[in-house]
Amino acid sequence: MLLLRSMRFHLFARTGSSPAGPLPLQSPQLWHTFHAGPWLSSSASSKELLMKLRRKTGYSFVNCKKALDTCGGDLKQAESWLHEQAQKEGWSKAAKLHGRKTKEGLIGLLQEENTTVLVEVNCETDFVSRNLKFQQLVQQVALGTMLHCQSLKDQLSTYSKGFLNSSELSELPAGPEREGSLKDQLALAIGKLGENMILKRAAWVKVPTGFYVGSYVHGATHSPSLHNLVLGKYGALVVCETSECKVNLEDLGRRLGQHVVGMAPLSVGSLDDEPGGEAETKMLSQPYLLDPSITLGQYVQPQGVSVVDFVRFECGEGEEAAEAE
Numbered sequence: 474m475l476l477l478r479s480m481r482f483h484l485f486a487r488t489g490s491s492p493a494g495p496l497p498l499q500s501p502q503l504w505h506t507f508h509a510g511p512w513l514s515s516s517a518s519s520k521e522l523l524m525k526l527r528r529k530t531g532y533s534f535v536n537c538k539k540a541l542d543t544c545g546g547d548l549k550q551a552e553s554w555l556h557e558q559a560q561k562e563g564w565s566k567a568a569k570l571h572g573r574k575t576k577e578g579l580i581g582l583l584q585e586e587n588t589t590v591l592v593e594v595n596c597e598t599d600f601v602s603r604n605l606k607f608q609q610l611v612q613q614v615a616l617g618t619m620l621h622c623q624s625l626k627d628q629l630s631t632y633s634k635g636f637l638n639s640s641e642l643s644e645l646p647a648g649p650e651r652e653g654s655l656k657d658q659l660a661l662a663i664g665k666l667g668e669n670m671i672l673k674r675a676a677w678v679k680v681p682t683g684f685y686v687g688s689y690v691h692g693a694t695h696s697p698s699l700h701n702l703v704l705g706k707y708g709a710l711v712v713c714e715t716s717e718c719k720v721n722l723e724d725l726g727r728r729l730g731q732h733v734v735g736m737a738p739l740s741v742g743s744l745d746d747e748p749g750g751e752a753e754t755k756m757l758s759q760p761y762l763l764d765p766s767i768t769l770g771q772y773v774q775p776q777g778v779s780v781v782d783f784v785r786f787e788c789g790e791g792e793e794a795a796e797a798e
Contacts, residue, residue: 519546526551556652556661573669576789577602580708582690583615584701587629589686590618591708592642593673593786601668605697608704610662612696614672617645617655622677629681632712634782637675673791676784678710685778687711687726691734709733712782725776732762732769733785741780744770756780 519541526537526548536558540551578595579602594611601607618637627633637645643656651658655672663670678686690705711729715722733756742755748768752758757770757780764772773780 522546522548526555571669573597575669575671578670578673578788579608579611579704580690580706580786580788581611581615581696582688582703582705582708582710583619583699584686584688585619585623587681588619588622588677588679589688589710590615590622590675590677591710591784591786592618592675593788594670595673595789596666596670597668601666604666606662606665607670608696609698610658610670611704612699612702613647613651613658614642614655614675615702616648616699618642618675618677620648621645622679625679627679629679632678632680632684632782634678634712634784635676637677639672639674642672642675674786676710676786678712678782678784680712683714683716684781685713685715685722685726687713687722687729689727689730689734691731706788707734708786710784711780713778714781715778717777722778725778728763729769729773729780729783732756732759733783735762736760736769737785737787738783741782742770744774746770756783 522541523534523537526541527534529552536555537551540554540558541548544550544554575595575597577597577599578593581592581594583590583592592611592614594607594614596602596607621637622635643654643659645655647653647655647658659670659672680686687710688703689709690703691707692705693703694705696702696704709730711726711733713722713726713729736756736759738756738759739754740756742752742757744757746752746755746758748758748760757768757773759769761767761769761772769780
């Protein structure tokens with residue numbers, strides 16, 4: 474009996490088969506590869522794909538792995554799938570959060586050559602307004618507005634100014650590196666940050682030779698990825714006309730922007746306006762913010778420039794007025 478068992482054992486070891494029962498699976502690892510799909514045939518390459526997708530999209534490892542599983546290891550399809558899922562989640566959250574007050578947020582100011590744009594994006598809390606993902610949304614809105622302005626083929630003999638309301642701003646294309654519109658980027662941000670947000674408004678100014686746009690943002694911080702984008706709670710653009718090239722226009726423009734932010738004029742007025750009374754809301758007859766002993770007109774006149782227009786944004790100012798009513 475012992476001899477018979479020994480013979481059966483040696484026969485099984487040599488042939489890899491059992492005289493009784495089905496042939497066993499050769500390797501659990503091969504079974505896993507067969508059922509998990511070809512993208513997992515090499516653990517090293519699968520990890521590399523996972524890391525690459527994670528770095529490219531910023532989504533969690535769990536979601537990236539799920540995307541690769543769903544798309545059979547196709548990196549491009551997995552990226553599209555992740556964006557689609559995030560979009561659905563963002564729109565769902567946006568619908569749930571709609572109507573919640575958005576008094577916080579940021580003003581974004583972007584200047585490129587002869588075009589300057591000012592945008593406002595609102596959120597619920599100051600905490601979220603300091604989040605990098607929210608600041609990236611403001612940057613995307615500013616870039617989208619800038620591209621829109623640059624696409625307008627104006628033959629400028631004087632300056633031009635325009636405004637975009639919330640719905641107009643939302644429909645602008647997101648730009649060459651992003652799919653869809655700005656409202657799609659808004660939904661993604663809402664999905665990631667979990668607060669109600671709105672693309673409030675935008676303004677733009679384009680100037681020809683002989684004009685200059687001064688600008689100022691209060692409490693300014695620069696965008697970490699776009700050096701000429703400035704973020705803050707208040708912003709102002711001041712359009713000046715000058716007959717000669719001035720070396721100190723940037724400093725002058727910044728001072729005029731500071732005045733607009735601090736004194737909140739309603740119109741430019743003229744150098745002939747007398748200070749006081751209704752003239753207190755006219756920019757040129759207001760006491761100059763940095764030297765109240767003179768009017769702004771008295772400060773500007775010796776500088777050789779004429780102030781012709783301005784734009785002032787204060788973050789959340791419309792929300793506060795609506796709440797007061």
